[in-house]
Amino acid sequence: MMWTPSFLWPLGCAAAVAVAVAIAGAVLTEIGPWYQGLRKPSWKPPDWAFGPVWTTIFVLTVIATALAWEAAEETGARAVIVIALLVNAVLNIAWSAIFFRLRRPDWALVEVALLWLSIVVLILVLGGQSALAGLLIVPYLLWVSTASFLNYRIVQMNKPFG
Numbered sequence: 495m496m497w498t499p500s501f502l503w504p505l506g507c508a509a510a511v512a513v514a515v516a517i518a519g520a521v522l523t524e525i526g527p528w529y530q531g532l533r534k535p536s537w538k539p540p541d542w543a544f545g546p547v548w549t550t551i552f553v554l555t556v557i558a559t560a561l562a563w564e565a566a567e568e569t570g571a572r573a574v575i576v577i578a579l580l581v582n583a584v585l586n587i588a589w590s591a592i593f594f595r596l597r598r599p600d601w602a603l604v605e606v607a608l609l610w611l612s613i614v615v616l617i618l619v620l621g622g623q624s625a626l627a628g629l630l631i632v633p634y635l636l637w638v639s640t641a642s643f644l645n646y647r648i649v650q651m652n653k654p655f656g
Contacts, residue, residue, distance in 0.1 A: 504563035505556060508579070512552040515583045519548070522590035528597055533651040538644055551634045555616075558630035562623035571623060578612070578619040585609040599648050600655045606642045613638055 525541060539547075559579060566572045585608050593602035613635045621628020649655075 501560055501564050505560035508556040508559035508563075511579065511583060512556050515586055516548065516552055518587045519590045522587065522595055524594045529594065532599075532648055535644065535647045535651070539640075547637055551637060554630040554633060558620050558624075558627035561630075562620040562627040565623040565627070574619055575623070578616050582609070582612040582616050585612050593645070598655050599645055600653065603642075603645050603649050606638065606645050610635070610638050610642055 559575065562575055563572060566575060585605065589602055589605050589609055592598055592605050613631065617628045617631045617635065620631060
């Protein structure tokens, strides 16, 4: 990793996108009476853990993006990186909107499958340019896998919705 303009520019752009996604997710996530009233499994991570985990995931994604961008030698590969990141960002934000704002964990369960697949694509796309970049996305996949199972259990414990 070199602190050159070719590395710092994508690092800054990726950081801006990560901050935008984090803010959108935070605005859409309402831990109010509706959420507090849901039955949740005993193994659910504590609410305070979500902020630090997501911050770590966003930092790792920013670094992975910059590494893959720098390693990509052709414009086409960089376009694929941008598309994979933007699709993932939209799906990341959409899950919060569906689960918390629409109060539809059942629909969010379908959406989280798409988010999970977008993370696999991100691992393949970024990892295709830099093995380290792909590895840095693995914690994101593990966290969303856990969140997916939590979403599933919430649906099972609280259905029907809507």
